[in-house]
Amino acid sequence: MTGTGTPFVELRQVALTYGEGRDATLALAEATMSIAQGEFVAVVGPSGCGKSTLMKLVTGLMPPSRGEVHVAGQKVTGPIKGVGMAFQNPTLMPWRTTRDNVMLPLEIAQPHRSRLRAEKAAYIDRVEKLLASVGLGEFGAKFPWQLSGGMQQRANVCRALIHEPQLMMLDEPFGALDAFTREELWAIMQDLWLQRRFTAILVTHDLREAAFLADTIVVMSKRPGRIIQIKRVDLPRPRTLETTFEPAFVEIVHELRERISEVRAA
Amino acid sequence: MxxxxxxxxxxxxxxxxxxxxxxxxxxxxxxVSSFILPKPSEIFAATVKFYGPITGHSLHTLLTTLLGFAIAVVGGMALGLLVGASSLIYNGLYPLLIAFNSIPKVALVPILVIWFGIGTVPAVITAFVISFFPIVVNVATGLATIEPEMRDVLRSLGASRLDILVKVGIPRSLPYLFASLKIAITLAFVGSVIAETVASNEGIGYLMLAASSRSDVPLVFSGLIVIAILGVVMYAICAWFERRMTGWAFRGDIVT
Structure with a gap:
């Protein structure tokens, strides 16, 4: 659908049904889409439209009932490795300092896992740099519960990024934050993406957030979720808060809003 | 201050x-007759009078209790991790565990005596079986309540079940473990004293039984108070450990 070259993530007529027999509910119906390497995709839709299901399918945490998911040219059959994930709930470990929380993926994902012991200092340096780049430079030694909600969420994003995954899955990571903090984190997220150019899938119900961050916005219908529109966002980067007041931006948000109202009413 | x-x-x-x-x-x-309820002063006098035997017997009870408790901690943690980590094992073992915990432990002592004879072994085992259950349940709860998002984060990094257990499961269940230790240590005293009362020639339980058969009620009460003090001291030690090991679970003042 978008981008050039071979798609990095590809969904071919993917469907997911929860439960069995009479209790079976169709969560996602016939989703087909492809995402290019380095593309930032946002998925929006009314609540319960299978947005989060889509995330679990792409990462292989859940097998599809029908259809196929391909990532990096390979069919997904189990949890794929080297994915960065960030959820609305920061799920930082309260017994680890912020720095050690961000270190976690390095202790698990290869090749870092086998190198960690030998190159500990270099890795710690890398963590500190990443923390500093999101404004948490002085907070590495603090415990997560000593941080504010916005700071916890920044640490969460750092944890998802530290092992330099090619694919980032963001499931409403800014959903629980106040409006100011949220907008601040959009900018930080965009900066990180511009530097590293990972492929990102962001699930959100905030249309402004989708329009701010994404190259492509996928609009889904209410349950059973269907992809009803794919919208390109061609606004220049880096986008700033000023961008969100420009007519082109407002128009995109307006159009999405209208589309979602239609499907909610339907 | x-x-x-x-x-x-x-x-x-x-x-x-x-x-x-x-x-x-x-x-x-x-x-009130001291045969019914002795005055604290009488109990104190009896404690001073029988200082030697009380010390010997209570040390014996303390060792018996600690031994049973130690086995319960190791066994309880191991079983708790198994039960908490696998829903299959959980489903298989849980009804049995509850059934076993419902048995009055005093009813086990005669069986233990048949197997091991009168003495320390039945008391150690009784202390173990009575303090085992809360540890298993708490450790298993700690594991079973890992947030699903946390699991997803780890799985998508390529973590094995063992990784998840080591990185999240065990640290997360530690506060639950230490909370259960405070309960378990006091229960362990109940277990060892019960067994000593029924079938032993040593320990504070035996001392109390012997005193009561001589109608020396102040000494019986003295034994009770010694057990209570031991219980409080051991509880305090467990609580101290809990704070030291899992300070993060108590959360200091939030800095924003």
Whole structure:
């Protein structure tokens, strides 16, 4: 659908049904889409439209009932490795300092896992740099519960990024934050993406957030979720808060809003 | 130290001493026979008089209890991790665990005596079986309540089940473990004393039984109080460990 070259993530007529027999509910119906390497995709839709299901399918945490998911040219059959994930709930470990929380993926994902012991200092340096780049430079030694909600969420994003995954899955990571903090984190997220150019899938119900961050916005219908529109966002980067007041931006948000109202009413 | 804080520290002592004072006064006022309820002063006198035997027997009980408790901690943690990590094992074992926990442990002692004879072994085992259950349940709860998002994060990094257990499961279940230790240590005393009362020639339980057969009621009460003190001291040690090991679970003041 978008981008050039071979798609990095590809969904071919993917469907997911929860439960069995009479209790079976169709969560996602016939989703087909492809995402290019380095593309930032946002998925929006009314609540319960299978947005989060889509995330679990792409990462292989859940097998599809029908259809196929391909990532990096390979069919997904189990949890794929080297994915960065960030959820609305920061799920930082309260017994680890912020720095050690961000270190976690390095202790698990290869090749870092086998190198960690030998190159500990270099890795710690890398963590500190990443923390500093999101404004948490002085907070590495603090415990997560000593941080504010916005700071916890920044640490969460750092944890998802530290092992330099090619694919980032963001499931409403800014959903629980106040409006100011949220907008601040959009900018930080965009900066990180511009530097590293990972492929990102962001699930959100905030249309402004989708329009701010994404190259492509996928609009889904209410349950059973269907992809009803794919919208390109061609606004220049880096986008700033000023961008969100420009007519082109407002128009995109307006159009999405209208589309979602239609499907909610339907 | 503020007035408030000083009061907080004095309170437990004040209440305990107050209780003993009321006890003493009530016994004198209503002229209660020391065969029914001895006065604290009489209990104290008996404790001083039998200082030697009480020390010996209570040390024996303490060792018996600690041994049973140690086995319960190791076994309880191991089983708790198994039960918490696998829903298959959980489903298989849980009804059995509850059934076993419902058995009055005093009813086990005669069986243990048949197997191991009279003495320390049945007391150790009773202390173990009675304090085992809360540890298993708590450790398993700690594991079973890992947030699903946390699991997803780890799985998508390529973590194995063992990784998840080591990185999240065990640290997460530690506060639950330490909370259960405080309960388990006091239960372990119940277990060892029960067994000593039924089938032993040593320990504070035996001492109390012997004293009661001689109608030396003050000594029986002295034994009770010694057990209570041991229980409180061991509880305090467990609580201290809990704070040291899992300070993060108590959360300090939030800095924003």
């Amino acid at each position: 503020s007035r408030e804080r000083r009061l907080q520290l004095i309170m437990p002592w004040a209440v305990t001493i107050g209780l003993f004072l009321i006890w003493e006064i009530a016994c004198r006022a209503f002229n």
